[in-house]
Amino acid sequence: MSPVRSDAQLSGNVIRIGPVDGVVDAPEPLCVVALGYGEVEDSFHVWVTETNVELFERLRELATGAPREEKRLIAVLVTEPPGGRANPDAVAAVESVRGAVLSLAVELGPAVRLNIVVARQAADAAQVLRYLASPDADYVTGSTFDLRETA
């Protein structure tokens, strides 16, 4: 059993994987997959391997499930793991999700718009998520919005 699987919860159009602190606001039609990272003993394995295993499961369901007429609009919200950029395991966790999400954006083409938001905490991402849900962002896919750079 994955140590992060049990934390995967669906609430409205928000899927949480791991411990995500705070409110995640996902305006329609955006679906948000929010990733959180708690203090664990084997942090690299749990944050990189187990979290991505769960992420791929959820994204497969979201992106390749029953056909829909409208385009799917997904944002993966990464809340920074403990230690931030000073912690190599935390860096690896964020980079692994970027590698996954950006590759899937290339693979899935026009049917799915897929972006990644990296923030210190979920609440910091509210404005960006509203933007990604708006028609103004129609040409935005395969992009990283790293809010840590502006904090």
Place this chain on the structure above:
Amino acid sequence: MLITGAGGGIGRAIVELAVERGHSVIAHDLKPGSLADLRGVETITGDLTSKDHLRLLGRRVADEPLEAVVASHGIAGAVALADVDERRSRAILTINASTVPALFEAVREPLTRSHGTYVAVSSQASLRAERENAVYCASKWAVTGWVRAMAAGQAEGPTVRALCPGRTETPLFVAATEAIAAAQGQTVEAYNKDIHDLIPLRRFATTRETASLALYLATQPRGAAPTVVANSGGEVPF
């Protein structure tokens, strides 16, 4: 020098070149028998995802003057999202990513004592997004990100570097090429020409070329070589 993945194309080439250049080598691989024909090296087989095996490996090299460890083990993982399954994605991520810092911890002390270097053989897939290869990319982006952060954060301890090879002519790569060409109804020559057109040098790397760069990274003192180097024939400018 400890070299993992020594039964495979790149790892085996690193071992052979290291021996040729006079290094003392411990060759490691998962599969018993895969190292049987290597000459002039000590061989160890075992599963790097096993904490018990990592402890054993750490004990074996604990008193060695360990100049370098080259982590060149790994598995391929090209798969479309629709075909991803949990077991496969966990295997790709565990073997390609989780074992890299785990092996580092197992050898950190002797490497530190020897002012040695830890080289992770990552991939050009860690430097770009690739369709139908997202799980593999996730694993390799993790490795290269971890290496960069380790290099930036530790003034003491082993030097940490990553090699990002492009398409290298290993037996597995050649077999995969033949299978893809057949699936697409093309000859291998026609398929390879299409791929060569993506590469400025218009050819694949030989295993010896990739091994040579790995050894370069493994043997340069801190500050004398970059933390991350690509060897992609120009396919992924870096």
